[in-house]
Amino acid sequence: MALTSLWEDLHPYSEPAAVSVGGEWDALVIGAGITGLTTATLLARAGLGVAVIEARHVGAGTTGRSTAKVSLLQGTQYSRISRRHGDGVLRGYADANAEGLAWIARFCDDHGVGYQRRPAYTYATSERGASSVRSELDALRKAGVEGVEWVDEAPLPFPITGAVRLADQVQLDPLELLAGLRAEAVGHGVSILEGARVRRLHGHGPYTVETDAGEATAPLVVVATNMPILDRGGFFARAEPARSYGLAYRTTSQAVDGMYLSADSPSRSLRDAPAPEGSLLLVGGDGHKTGTSGSELGHLESLRDWTREHFPDAVETHAWSAQDYVPHHALPYAGPILPGADRLLIAGGYSKWGMTNGVAAALAIAGRVLGGHQEWASTFEPWKTHELSGVPDSLRINAAVALEMTSGWVRKIATHDDAPVCTHLGGVLRRNDAEDSWDCPLHGSRFGPDGAVLEGPATCPLRGHGT
Ligand SMILES: Cc1cc2nc3c(=O)[nH]c(=O)nc-3n(C[C@H](O)[C@H](O)[C@H](O)COP(=O)(O)OP(=O)(O)OC[C@H]3O[C@@H](n4cnc5c(N)ncnc54)[C@H](O)[C@@H]3O)c2cc1C
Ligand code: FES
Structure with missing residues (x-):
């Protein structure tokens, strides 16, 4: 059974015509999710001749199945980083995400992509969860995230033991965003080659990218496939693949008026999505390591049971599943695949927070290639000493x-x-x-x-x- 996300249903795609991959480019970007399309756009705006090579179609990966909260408040991610790194790295992570969020909001304003402002909450329903939320609040303050506050109550249909709240975050339809990015990229001359899977890469610069639809060459290659497909650098051994589930529901009342993520396990994520006949409720969570669950269907059912209990009037419209990668050192990576490989770059490992982090990674990569400088970019750099904390x-x-x-x-x-x-x-x-x-x-x-x-x-x- 193919599970279709709400966004995939709203933006049906037609199978791309067979492409032929060839030619010499200034830059090849592999993967057309939020990371690849943002990177391609930034490089093309600076005048580079760019092609994006995509195995399936734009948004076919995790981006098209994301819950798409664009938020500085990210569950318990800051305390996770804080347990492994110093305050400087924590501040760099917050700055990167603030820049990613600001970039997306500006892009949406300038290109007519819809989004909504909502408060974000990390909430707890147990005493243990409340203690995790308090640690998160401490980590957020150390990271310099302004406006975070402790609240005892939240407008949810069940009691909580406390929450951190951050007003004025963003939620959107990720495929509407990708359509905007695609149009911007193409407007700057980017060729988007869909239906071509990269199989291998040869050389040490210029690189030849071999696909099942031909090969192309460029002195600069950016691998934006979420988990890097190349074995150079061994990134597959540095992150855990994590699958989780999404459900959409029609509701008789206002779904929820914020973006919520539980600190307790199993995780529960909530947000609304505007629809012509009233808002839809999106419920997510119940994640596990890919390929290790006795029954994936069981996770989907447990999410359904939880929703039935707390939102009894809700009528299911969509069910889906998606996967992201959680690096052991808790930070995304954006930079050389191997030390010194300054023109073979990778980006990924967003721990299910790739909307802001994916854009920040693209900005870091474009800055590296084009000579810009962001203080926070070193936080994302692979092969830095802070990465050793994940060893x-x-x-x-x-x-x-x-x-x-x-x-x-x-x-x-x-x-x-x-x-x-x-x-x-x-x-x-x-x-x-x-x-x-x-x-x-x-x-x-x-x-x-x-x-x-x-x-x-x-x-x-x-x-x-x-x-
Ligand atoms: C259930 C779930 C909910 C989430 N919710 C949120 C959220 O609320 N907020 C948030 O910030 N983040 C969220 N995330 C995380 C976020 O969606 C991802 O981190 C982000 O979308 C990753 O984007 P990407 O462009 O790096 O990868 P992808 O979107 O996966 O794009 C990679 C592309 O590369 C292509 N590709 C792969 N291999 C090849 C190959 N060999 N050749 C050519 N192309 C290839 C794929 O087809 C794909 O299109 C969530 C993740 C999950 C799993
Ligand atoms: S052996 Fe690496 S993904 Fe299967």
């Missing part, structure tokens, strides 16, 4: 990945399990019963029932499938 987590998590790899193969051989094997690095895939896909528990590659790559670092279809 103990990486070692622990990669030991778990290695164990998963071994146990997957033991299970496969001992039980004559015919589960297919991931074309990335050989993980034994698990069936996802919500989406009829094969998901890899190692680094999050996913494959459709026909074997085609849906997402993740894999670039080739399942063996024995022709796609």
